[in-house]
Amino acid sequence: MLILKLSWKNIWRNPIRSGVVICAVLIGTWAGIFIIAFSTGMTKQYIKNQLDTYVGHIQFHNPQYTQENLPEYYIQNPDSLIKQLKTKPFVKNIAAHSEVQGLAMSSANTFGVSITGIDTTEEKKVSTVYQDIDKGTYLSGNIRNPVIIGQELADKLDLRLRSKLVMNFQDIHNEISAGAFRVVGIFSTNNSAFDERNVFVLKNDLDRLLGQQGLIHELVLRVDDFKKAPDYTKQLQNQYPDLQVQSWGDIAPELRYADISMDYSMYIFMAVLILALTLGIVNTMLMAVMERTKELGMLMAVGMNRPRVFNMILTETFYLIFVAVPAGLLLGWLTVLLTSHSGIDLSAFSKGLAAYGLSTVIYPELDAIYYLNISIMMAVAAILAAVYPAWKALKLKPVKAIRKL
Amino acid sequence: MFYLKLAWRNIWRNKRRTLITTFSIVLAVVLSSFTRSMQIGTYDQMIQNSAGMYTGYLQVHQNGYWDKPTLDNSFATSDSLIKKIASTDHVTQIVPRLQSYALAAGEKKSRAAMIVGFDPQAERSLSDPEDHMFQGEYITSDTARAVLITEGLASYLNLTVGDSLVLLGQGYHGISAAGVYPIHGIVKYGIPEMNRAMVFLPIGEAQYFFGAYGQLAAASITVDDPHAVNDVQKEIQNKLDGPFEVMTWRQLMPELVQAIEADSGSGMIILLVLYIVVGFGILGTILMMTAERQYELGVMLSIGTSRFRLGSMLLLELLLLALVGIIVGFAGSVPLVWYFHLNPIHFTGDAAAAMRQYGMEPIMPFSTDPTIIMGQAMIILSITAAISFYPMWHAHKLNPIKAMRG
Numbered sequence: 001m002l003i004l005k006l007s008w009k010n011i012w013r014n015p016i017r018s019g020v021v022i023c024a025v026l027i028g029t030w031a032g033i034f035i036i037a038f039s040t041g042m043t044k045q046y047i048k049n050q051l052d053t054y055v056g057h058i059q060f061h062n063p064q065y066t067q068e069n070l071p072e073y074y075i076q077n078p079d080s081l082i083k084q085l086k087t088k089p090f091v092k093n094i095a096a097h098s099e100v101q102g103l104a105m106s107s108a109n110t111f112g113v114s115i116t117g118i119d120t121t122e123e124k125k126v127s128t129v130y131q132d133i134d135k136g137t138y139l140s141g142n143i144r145n146p147v148i149i150g151q152e153l154a155d156k157l158d159l160r161l162r163s164k165l166v167m168n169f170q171d172i173h174n175e176i177s178a179g180a181f182r183v184v185g186i187f188s189t190n191n192s193a194f195d196e197r198n199v200f201v202l203k204n205d206l207d208r209l210l211g212q213q214g215l216i217h218e219l220v221l222r223v224d225d226f227k228k229a230p231d232y233t234k235q236l237q238n239q240y241p242d243l244q245v246q247s248w249g250d251i252a253p254e255l256r257y258a259d260i261s262m263d264y265s266m267y268i269f270m271a272v273l274i275l276a277l278t279l280g281i282v283n284t285m286l287m288a289v290m291e292r293t294k295e296l297g298m299l300m301a302v303g304m305n306r307p308r309v310f311n312m313i314l315t316e317t318f319y320l321i322f323v324a325v326p327a328g329l330l331l332g333w334l335t336v337l338l339t340s341h342s343g344i345d346l347s348a349f350s351k352g353l354a355a356y357g358l359s360t361v362i363y364p365e366l367d368a369i370y371y372l373n374i375s376i377m378m379a380v381a382a383i384l385a386a387v388y389p390a391w392k393a394l395k396l397k398p399v400k401a402i403r404k405l
Numbered sequence: 406m407f408y409l410k411l412a413w414r415n416i417w418r419n420k421r422r423t424l425i426t427t428f429s430i431v432l433a434v435v436l437s438s439f440t441r442s443m444q445i446g447t448y449d450q451m452i453q454n455s456a457g458m459y460t461g462y463l464q465v466h467q468n469g470y471w472d473k474p475t476l477d478n479s480f481a482t483s484d485s486l487i488k489k490i491a492s493t494d495h496v497t498q499i500v501p502r503l504q505s506y507a508l509a510a511g512e513k514k515s516r517a518a519m520i521v522g523f524d525p526q527a528e529r530s531l532s533d534p535e536d537h538m539f540q541g542e543y544i545t546s547d548t549a550r551a552v553l554i555t556e557g558l559a560s561y562l563n564l565t566v567g568d569s570l571v572l573l574g575q576g577y578h579g580i581s582a583a584g585v586y587p588i589h590g591i592v593k594y595g596i597p598e599m600n601r602a603m604v605f606l607p608i609g610e611a612q613y614f615f616g617a618y619g620q621l622a623a624a625s626i627t628v629d630d631p632h633a634v635n636d637v638q639k640e641i642q643n644k645l646d647g648p649f650e651v652m653t654w655r656q657l658m659p660e661l662v663q664a665i666e667a668d669s670g671s672g673m674i675i676l677l678v679l680y681i682v683v684g685f686g687i688l689g690t691i692l693m694m695t696a697e698r699q700y701e702l703g704v705m706l707s708i709g710t711s712r713f714r715l716g717s718m719l720l721l722e723l724l725l726l727a728l729v730g731i732i733v734g735f736a737g738s739v740p741l742v743w744y745f746h747l748n749p750i751h752f753t754g755d756a757a758a759a760m761r762q763y764g765m766e767p768i769m770p771f772s773t774d775p776t777i778i779m780g781q782a783m784i785i786l787s788i789t790a791a792i793s794f795y796p797m798w799h800a801h802k803l804n805p806i807k808a809m810r811g
Contacts, residue, residue: 016696020689027685031678042671069561070514103508103517109475110506110575112517112602155472174513192660193598253597257765260756264769265447268750269440269675273682276436280686283429287693290422346670362671 003308007315017288021317022324024284025382028277029328030335032374035273036266037336037364038344043262045363047248047255048226052128053189054198055248055255056095056220057229058236063244065217071100071210072172075243078216090223090232093125097218098206102169104149104199108158114198115167117206117215126220129187129200136161136185145205147181150195151188159183167199171211179209270377278381285317285389296393297401310390317386324382325375333371339364408714412721422694426723427730429690433683433785434734435741438778440679442742444672445772448665452631454765455661456654459532459599461500461625462634464657465490465641468648470622471657476505476577479620480649489644490624495633498530500625503611507574507582509554509604511562518558518602520572522611522622530627534592534605541566541590548609552586556593557600564588572604577617584614595761632774684788688795691723695796702800703808716797723793730789731782738778745771 011018051057060081065073075081078096085091098117103110120139124130129148130138139146147165149157159165163183171177181201189195207213223232226248233247249256289296296309343361416423456462464471467480482501490499503522508515521532525545529535535543539556552570564570569585576582586606594600612618628637634653642651655662695702705715749768752760757767 014696016692020692024682024685024689028682031682035675035678038674039671067560101516110517112506156474158473170514257760260752261760264752264756265443268443268769269679272436272440273679276432276679276682276686279432280429280682280689283425283686284689284693286425287422287690287697291693291697344674346674 003311003315007312007319010312010316011319017291018320020284021281021288021320022327024277024280025321025324025378026328026331028273028280028381029325029374029378030332032270032273032378033329033332033366033371034335034364035269036370036374037332037340037366038362039262039266040366041340041364042362043259044365047259050191050252050255051226051248053132053191054127054129054194055252056126057223057226057248058221058233059246059251060219060221060236060240061217061244061246063242066244069101070174071098071170071215071217072174073217074098074172075216075219078214078219081240081243082219085219085221090228091221092224093122093222095119095122095126095220096203096216097220098203098210098215099217100169100206100210102167104153104157105166105168106157106159106163109156111153111156112197113153113167115169115206116198116200116218117203118200119203123200126222129189132187132189133185134188136183138185139200139202140184141202143182143184145179145181145201146184147199147201148185148187149183149199150192150197151186152192152196153199154183154186156196159186161186165199169209171209172215173211175211177209177211179205181205274377274381277378278385281382281385282388285313285386286392289313289389289393293396293401296396297398300396300398301402306394310394313390313393314383314386317382317390321379321382325378328378329371329375332374336364336366408718409721412718412725415718415722416725422697423726426687426690426694427726427733429683429687430727430730430785430789431734431737433687433788434731434778434782435738436683437676437679437781437785438734438738439741439745440676441777441781442738442745442771442773443769444669444676445774445777446746446770448668449631449772450765450768450770451661451665452654455658456631457531457627458596460654460657461531462628462631462654463626463638463641463651465624465626465645465649465651466622468650471650471652474622476503476575476615476617476620476622479503479577479617479622481619482621482624483619486645487624490626490641493637493640493644495628495630495637496626497629498527498627500524500527500531500627501608501621501623502625503608503615503617503620503622505574505615505622507572507604509558509562509602510571510573511564511568514562515571516558516561516602518554518604520574520604520606520611520614522608522615523605524608528605531625532594532599534590537592537594539591539593541588544589544605544607547607549589549607550586550610551589551607553590553592553605554588555600555603556591557597558602558604559588559591561602566590570604572606572614574615576615577620580616582615586610595765680784680788683785684792687789688792691792691795695719695799699803699808702803703805706800706803706805707809712801712803716800719796719800720793723796724790727786727789727793731786734785735778735782738781739773739775742771742773742778745769746773 062073062075082094085094100115102113102115104113134151139148161183165181165183166178168178207215223229229247230249233245237245299309340363343363345361467478470478487499490496501524505520506517507520509518524547534553544551544553554570566588568588570588572584574582612620628634638651638653702715749770752767760767
């Protein structure tokens with residue numbers, strides 16, 4: 001009890017010293033929270049942008065279609081499937097596509113493309129390509145056989161607005177079919193490989209050329225939270241064993257890779273940060289013990305035993321941590337709260353963000369559980385950091401210590 | 406001069422204090438170098454993965470080929486041309502290619518595929534089909550009438566080793582190109598775009614197939630030092646008099662440059678936060694040091710040392726420590742970074758699987774470029790120098806009587 005009181009008084013006796021230790025732990029806690037929130041916000045935003053543009057969250061195919069890529073492998077009885085899916089609480093939107101791989105030919109060149117037949121009202125709910133139209137308009141029924149293509153494909157094939165584009169492909173009876181389309185719009189998303197390889201036409205037009213109306217090769221679903229898509233996928237796969245159900249991570253492995261590699265570098269960086277912080281506290285506390293050599297020597301000389309000196313210094317550190325960690329948490333939480341609304345403008349650092357599919361403004365976000373994890377890690381690091389200086393204090397020789405200037 | 410001497414003696418007077426302060430500076434240099442080397446190493450790996458996988462660090466084409474990659478924009482190659490490029494500093498290999506799209510057909514199905522006329526020896530340093538053989542055997546002659554196809558194309562067309570592949574397309578200046586080739590081997594790449602639809606045809610046969618005798622679409626170049634590409638580009642451009650464009654990976658793969666730029670923005674923020682933390686570690690030790698020497702400073706003031714001189718002495722001491730700290734920090738960072746360069750951190754579990762699936766080695770690479778560590782050392786030096794003004798200010802404010810009573 002005496003020790004508790006003594007430690008408490010010691011802390012207030014030298015506010016600068018206490019302030020330095022409190023600030024070090026506070027800044028460490030704040031930095032940990034901020035960095036994790038910042039990176040989480042950035043990765044999530046990147047993945048979300050990509051998913052919104054073209055992948056969707058979950059896709060349904062006929063399993064043979066994914067293997068052979070032939071239009072004859074369409075989804076059987078799609079209407080009842082869609083009706084059932086729509087009753088699921090986590091499913092937000094569904095779009096149905098007919099799709100075929102074909103050759104796009106212009107007078108200048110020939111290129112392999114994936115042709116997707118879409119229903120424009122449904123499609124706008126699962127894909128933001130309609131917002132990326134640079135020239136011309138989105139698909140509409142005013143012109144016969146309209147098509148929208150990516151800027152990259154337009155360059156490759158030397159196509160402009162209102163150019164004619166002939167596409168060759170196999171129909172559902174494996175006969176060669178061809179259609180002449182008119183370019184009504186050119187889009188430019190942040191994924192140029194996508195822009196090079198995908199064209200969109202009206203579903204009715206494509207179905208007619210494929211030889212059957214109402215064909216569906218692909219269902220694209222949006223769910224309430226894309227992070228939960230892998231779980232929903234398992235659930236749906238069990239319910240529909242005859243169909244192939246894939247989540248965004250299976251469809252676009254590069255996005256899953258971005259997600260995971262970000263996590264990894266975060267862990268490594270947290271380790272570096274904690275090391276920096278722990279050693280920073282050790283140094284400050286060591287200096288603090290040295291500064292108090294005379295005082296500690298005096299305490300020992302008047303009869304305070306070594307375990308008590310040790311306990312006193314440890315208790316002091318505890319007090320400091322119990323001020324610093326909650327304050328750091330509060331500050332971190334406030335920073336995240338503030339920046340998650342206003343965003344952090346990174347345009348000064350890099351020009352490439354927008355083109356890469358990231359906004360130049362990052363909105364940090366963090367799940368509640370991380371606050372707990374970070375505070376525990378910080379507290380453990382700080383306590384470990386306190387043991388060494390306290391142990392150093394034990395080694396003092398009272399007589400020498402008092403003599404010291 | 407006198408104060409320099411005094412500062413020097415002060416440093417040695419209390420070795421432990423000196424050690425602790427220096428250590429905090431060394432630590433700052435080591436940790437920031439570690440973090441930055443990891444960031445740069447990741448970018449180098451991204452570049453290596455993309456450039457070394459297919460594109461090469463530089464490419465030479467006929468002017469205008471990159472904007473309009475058709476066979477009509479190919480160029481006539483010659484030994485003297487290749488020799489000129491090969492004699493440039495840093496160039497390790499020239500990989501000649503003649504590539505264009507054509508329809509590849511099996512018995513029932515067909516797909517548009519990229520036909521790559523390749524040199525079986527030179528190609529080993531880039532896409533290296535030999536190392537990615539899945540079935541069958543590599544082609545070693547550059548005039549063999551046979552093809553290698555990617556696994557994605559083989560399974561789509563339902564073809565296997567020994568079957569025939571029909572190629573149909575457009576050759577040089579619009580002549581029609583058609584041929585039937587036995588499949589000698591199947592190659593498998595981790596990157597989906599590469600695995601999807603590629604046909605490797607020996608370059609001599611490809612020139613015959615496309616009717617482009619002695620022509621190349623592109624000469625890809627590998628270098629021993631990726632950081633020297635700009636110099637290599639200039640030198641080759643100067644040597645080749647003619648309508649040639651020499652492009653570096655920055656121009657060939659703008660997406661990669663964007664990806665790196667996007668990431669370096671967040672990398673900067675992370676470094677900034679790290680500087681705050683290590684800077685605070687240094688500040689803490691220096692604050693404590695000043696507090697510990699209250700008595701001594703009080704005595705000096707009362708016997709008549711001017712405040713300015715006292716402050717300069719403290720500043721000098723810290724700058725000496727900072728200098729030692731960053732030199733030791735530099736010396737310590739180099740082996741650390743090399744250690745992690747040679748024994749990189751391995752990814753495990755799902756992460757490793759996802760990376761392998763994407764054709765990347767699941768490791769966290771480190772760059773050993775000494776200029777990174779040098780740069781970090783300079784930044785830490787400036788941070789320490791800025792902090793060192795605190796003791797000076799403290800000496801300016803010090804009340805000698807209070808200090809000595811302390």
